[in-house]
Structure formats: C-alpha cells, structure tokens
Amino acid sequence: MIAHTTRVHPLAATLARVTATNTYLSTQYGEPTEADWYRPAALYTASSAALAAQIAKAHERLRTTTPIVVAGSLLQGYQWPLIHAAVACYLADRRVPEVQPDDVWLHHKHGAEHADEIDALALTSTRFYTLPDDPDAATPTRRSCPTGSPAQRPARYDRRSLRPAVALLCAELGCKERALWLFVADGLAGTMAWLLQEQQPALSLAQLDVELAGLVRVPNSPLYTTQIGLFTLTYREQLHVQYDRATCCYWYKTADANGDCCTTCPKRPTAERDALLLKDIAEQYKARLQGEAVAHGNAHMHERPMTRGTRSPVRTVRVSRCEPPAGWNAVFQS
Structure with missing residues (x-):
C-alpha cells in the first residue's frame, strides 16, 4: 500500500518557520477553534x-477622549x-500573506489586565504574494509580484488591509487619516x-535605509514620509542603530503620562533623547x-567591553526598542 502524505500549504510552512523563531507573536494557519479569538471584520464595520x-473602553483606560489619542491606541493595537x-513572512521566505479583515483572527491575552493585548494571529486565506521565482510557484492561490523594490510588497498589502480600520476610526472619532497613516x-x-537586523546583522546602515525607503518613501502612497530614518549612538565602542519615528503617539496627553512623552518621541529635543x-x-x-556572571557562577565578574579586540565600532544586531508605558497599546515606540 502506498502511503499518501498531506501536502502542507506553503504559507502554513512559512508561518511555522516564523513562529519557531519568534517570541513576540504566535502565528498559525487556519481558522482557530478555541475561545478568546475574534475577527476584525466584525469590528471595523459601520x-x-x-x-x-x-x-468606550479606550476612553476609560486612557482617561481621555482626545480623538487622535484614542484612534492611535486602537489602530496600533490592531x-x-x-x-x-507580513514583514516576518517576507523576510523568512519572501512571501506576504493576505491580511484582509475577513482573513484574520486575533487572540487576546488571558487576564483582565491584558484584555486589550493581542498575543496571537491566525490567517485563514490561502492567498499569498511572492516573487516570480518562488519554489511553490505552482500553488494556485499564489500571486506573483513584479520584481522591483521588494520591500514595497509588505507595505502595499498591509496598507490595503488597514485602510478600512483607518477610514472607520477617522469617521467615528473625527480625526484625520494622515495622522493615522503615519502610525x-x-x-x-x-x-x-x-527584524532585518535580528536576521541579517551584517547589513550596513545604507542597506537598511534602502529597505525603509521601499516602504515609506514610495510616491503617492499614504505611507509616504521623509521623517522616518535611522541614526546611531556609540556606547563602549559599539554602534547602536536607533529608529527615528515620524509621529508622536500622544501618550503625553493621557492622564497617566503626567505630561511626559516617550524616550524617542519626535517632540523630545535630540540631545535629551540621545542621553536617555x-x-x-x-x-x-x-x-x-x-x-x-550568574550563568557562569561568578557573581564578581568584572565589567569588560562587549566588543573586546574590536578597534572600529560595530553595529548592534537590532534597533533598540523602548517599551511603551504601562497600559498603552503603542507597539514600536522606537
């Protein structure tokens, strides 16, 4: 008797690879059956x-009704x-999944203190987008993208998928779409x-900037901005790449902030930001x-340079990321 094996969908294989190396978000392929999952298609409708x-929950949690603060918190959480x-799949296999509201399920963390935090994502569409030379080119639901600036693809499909949420939040709360697109x-x-630096630490600053340009410096895109960029700081002969944000998350307008803003807020003076x-x-x-020291059983180990023997500064393997203040749903505040 010949044994028949069920072929794994290419996107399922990609998501499995992403989840195996990712401690920040659990991803799966197929419709979930457990509790605490919801479809954004049911949320972002008129x-x-x-x-x-x-x-209403955001008003209570943030203790403000300022439209851009509430809309920004909800959009960034979603x-x-x-x-x-999208970005992790693209970097893993040069595949971008379909993330339309109808094709996505989101899972909330357990516990009242995490009720608004998402820790897992399920994708149900068989469609995915690839380069022309993808090894699974024969898959019927695969869509080939023209060769060119490859970083445009995650941006193209994410902005299409997020457009309903942006439009509805602006209609419901009375804020401007441009402000939300900067988020x-x-x-x-x-x-x-x-993620690029975590996976490809040998990339130069110029190469990283090219990838960013393909995302946010594409003419006629709602994501277009020249404010986003990279800068470096040196500590103990090690060069740390930092991310220059385009917009403020408006945390400082909430009651819990007491007028303070995030470390990397564009409103903060450059010298003060760098010092922090x-x-x-x-x-x-x-x-x-x-x-x-603890790992080696030597609590009295002396400090030593992380780049001992390196005369020229070296780049860290990731953009430094500042954790947002407690209760705030902003994610990448770097």
Whole structure:
C-alpha cells in the first residue's frame, strides 16, 4: 500500500518557520477553534457595536477622549500583529500573506489586565504574494509580484488591509487619516528595521535605509514620509542603530503620562533623547553582564567591553526598542 502524505500549504510552512523563531507573536494557519479569538471584520464595520465598546473602553483606560489619542491606541493595537506577520513572512521566505479583515483572527491575552493585548494571529486565506521565482510557484492561490523594490510588497498589502480600520476610526472619532497613516508607516518601518537586523546583522546602515525607503518613501502612497530614518549612538565602542519615528503617539496627553512623552518621541529635543537612549543602553549592558556572571557562577565578574579586540565600532544586531508605558497599546515606540 502506498502511503499518501498531506501536502502542507506553503504559507502554513512559512508561518511555522516564523513562529519557531519568534517570541513576540504566535502565528498559525487556519481558522482557530478555541475561545478568546475574534475577527476584525466584525469590528471595523459601520455602526459596529463592538467598535463602539472598544472606543468606550479606550476612553476609560486612557482617561481621555482626545480623538487622535484614542484612534492611535486602537489602530496600533490592531495593526501590529498584521504588520509583524507580513514583514516576518517576507523576510523568512519572501512571501506576504493576505491580511484582509475577513482573513484574520486575533487572540487576546488571558487576564483582565491584558484584555486589550493581542498575543496571537491566525490567517485563514490561502492567498499569498511572492516573487516570480518562488519554489511553490505552482500553488494556485499564489500571486506573483513584479520584481522591483521588494520591500514595497509588505507595505502595499498591509496598507490595503488597514485602510478600512483607518477610514472607520477617522469617521467615528473625527480625526484625520494622515495622522493615522503615519502610525502605520512607523509600525512598518520600525518592524522591518528591527527584524532585518535580528536576521541579517551584517547589513550596513545604507542597506537598511534602502529597505525603509521601499516602504515609506514610495510616491503617492499614504505611507509616504521623509521623517522616518535611522541614526546611531556609540556606547563602549559599539554602534547602536536607533529608529527615528515620524509621529508622536500622544501618550503625553493621557492622564497617566503626567505630561511626559516617550524616550524617542519626535517632540523630545535630540540631545535629551540621545542621553536617555544611552542611559537605557548602559542599563541593558549592565543587565547583560550580570546575567552572564550568574550563568557562569561568578557573581564578581568584572565589567569588560562587549566588543573586546574590536578597534572600529560595530553595529548592534537590532534597533533598540523602548517599551511603551504601562497600559498603552503603542507597539514600536522606537
């Protein structure tokens, strides 16, 4: 008897590879059957009671009714798993999944304190987008993209998928679409720069900038901005790449912020921002040394340069990422 094996869909294989190396978001292929999952298609529709409930919860959580603050929080909480999945799949196999609202399920963390946080994503569409030379070119639901600036593809499909949410939040809350599209641009560029450095640490600053340009400097795109970029800081002979955001997340307007803003907020003076980032880098460095000391059973290990023997500065393997203040759904605040 000949044994027949079920062929794994190419996108399912890609998502499995992404999940195996990703500690930030669990991704799966196929419709989930467990509780605590919901479809954004039911949320981002006109006269949606679910959306009205989320807006009311955001008013209570953020203790403000300022339209851009509430819309920004809701959009960033929704967009980050879609952006993360699209960029991670693209970098893993040069495949971009379909992330339309009808093709996505999102999972909320357990516990009341995490009720608005998403920790898992399920994709149900068989469609995916690839380069012409994809090894699974024969898959019927595969869509070939023209060769060119490859980084445009995650941006193209993510902005199409996020357009209903952007339009509806603006209609419901009375804010401008341009402000929300800058949140999307920040999310895409920040995720691309961060994951690229984790996976390809040998990339130069110029190569990273080319990838970002393909995302957010495409003419006639709603994501177009020249404000996003990269800059570097040096600590103990090591060059740390930082991400320059396009827009403020407006956390400072909420009651919990007490007027303070994020470390990398565009409103913060450059010298002050750099000093805070260097302080954070130094704390991370010391924490790493302490961890190494414990791991080697030597609590009295002396500090030593991370780049011993390296005369010229070297780049870190990732864009530094500052954690957002507690209760804020902004994701990539770097």
